[in-house]
Amino acid sequence: MKDTLKPIVALCKRRGFIYPGSEIYGGFANTYSFGPYGAQLKKNIKDLWWKTFVEKRRDLVGLDGPILLHPKAWKASGHLDGFNDALIDCKACKARFRCDHLIEDALKQNADGLTLSQMTDLIHKNKVKCPKCGAQDFTEARHFNLMFHTHMSKTGADGDVAYLRPETAQAIFLDYKNVVDTVRVKVPFGIAQIGKAFRNEITPGNFVFRVIEFEQMEIEYFIREKDWESSFTEWLASMHDWCKLIGLKSSHVHEKEHPKEQLSHYSKRTV
Numbered sequence: 001m002k003d004t005l006k007p008i009v010a011l012c013k014r015r016g017f018i019y020p021g022s023e024i025y026g027g028f029a030n031t032y033s034f035g036p037y038g039a040q041l042k043k044n045i046k047d048l049w050w051k052t053f054v055e056k057r058r059d060l061v062g063l064d065g066p067i068l069l070h071p072k073a074w075k076a077s078g079h080l081d082g083f084n085d086a087l088i089d090c091k092a093c094k095a096r097f098r099c100d101h102l103i104e105d106a107l108k109q110n111a112d113g114l115t116l117s118q119m120t121d122l123i124h125k126n127k128v129k130c131p132k133c134g135a136q137d138f139t140e141a142r143h144f145n146l147m148f149h150t151h152m153s154k155t156g157a158d159g160d161v162a163y164l165r166p167e168t169a170q171a172i173f174l175d176y177k178n179v180v181d182t183v184r185v186k187v188p189f190g191i192a193q194i195g196k197a198f199r200n201e202i203t204p205g206n207f208v209f210r211v212i213e214f215e216q217m218e219i220e221y222f223i224r225e226k227d228w229e230s231s232f233t234e235w236l237a238s239m240h241d242w243c244k245l246i247g248l249k250s251s252h253v254h255e256k257e258h259p260k261e262q263l264s265h266y267s268k269r270t271v
């Protein structure tokens with residue numbers, strides 16, 4: 001944890017906003033409880049968001065979908081095959097690392113777009129040291145899926161694998177037709193949802209800024225493709241208004257444009 005973060009973490013605990021998860025058992029990495037004030041603050045933000053986007057706007061409706069969706073949803077979305085981190089293990093101390101972080105930290109080079117074998121080669125050939133024990137003895141790099149899985153016991157035996165959603169959007173897509181058929185909405189319109197999502201990642205311990213279990217407030221806004229640029233501009237402005245509404249100073253809010261090569265396969269623009 002960065003030293004600049006330490007006083008904030010301590011203050012959040014002392015004042016009853018955020019406690020480390022399972023602390024009486026020695027803690028449980030990257031999990032946190034929101035204390036009495038934290039829970040209220042979080043609820044206030046969620047309530048204001050719902051009021052602003054769902055209740056006040058005529059072109060948005062709400063949805064509260066399940067955390068467990070049919071596994072076929074994750075096959076179709078690409079998460080089953082492509083939602084991976086490349087990880088590598090130290091054979092000496094068994095510690096596990098993200099290959100891209102290891103390469104960036106040790107070799108000061110960007111690992112974007114490298115294949116598993118290219119990353120393995122880089123780490124082996126440059127005799128990268130294990131940040132934990134100093135050994136130079138790593139396994140091959142492997143892909144690990146970031147979705148948490150569990151078992152549904154409907155068949156009695158081992159049951160079938162189901163996944164905890166890594167993002168909330170899919171429930172919106174799965175119920176798109178139900179929404180269109182049951183409430184009077186016409187493109188352009190949006191569906192908003194607040195809910196928990198789960199990602200089984202190796203996090204560098206950045207307090208509540210990067211956790212494995214988190215809550216998303218998400219809107220999927222459906223438009224005609226030709227209108228995407230004007231719609232994008234409007235939503236960007238709406239997000240700035242929202243930041244102002246929850247009390248963030250405009251001078252503290254910065255836009256970062258994603259470079260073309262870092263865009264998701266479905267994205268025309270990401271800020």
Ligand SMILES: [Zn+2]
Nearest residue numbers: 090093130133
């Ligand atoms: Zn090691």
